[in-house]
Amino acid sequence: MTTETEAAAQQADAFMAGKRKADDTAFMLTRVLAEMGIKVGERDSWPQMMGRASLSGEPSLYLGTVPLPTARKLIDALVHAESAKRRQP
Template sequence: MTTDIEAAAQQADAFLAAKKKADDMAFMLGRVLAEMGIRVGDTDSWPLLKGRASLSGEPSVFLGTVPLPTAKKLIDALICAESEKRYQRDNGAGRDHGA
């Protein structure tokens, strides 16, 4: 049986581990967005991106409010990526589109 202090310490450890994981995910997402020309922290691009964690140790990333032009850019990129994936699946990977 664990004491209240041990249980609290375990909960704190789980929270800190989840917070680190969430911060890492937010950082990686920020890097991907930067590669797309979307700047995190810019009110006209992507104002807020933050790693969070629940007390139970569940990590999450808070995306904040994203301006419509940025959302459209992300949608276009996702549509292009899905289209390319389907093209490669249907026509064989590694073939040239123009051939």
């Protein structure tokens, strides 16, 4: 293989690894939200979420547009969890 071909193959591998990691994270977040009664894929709850990766392989999540009631529910849960965490000795 030429160095250009090797570099392209490495870049593709990095991208796929990042995409896999982002997809796994999106899946886990979807499961956590489902436990809270928030359903990803429903227009009134959480319309869209997907894993993405840059060409360098850096994973990220696209969370889409989240309706305000869903955002408030998530904020309340996070505030409650942080309060409980701080109360523990």
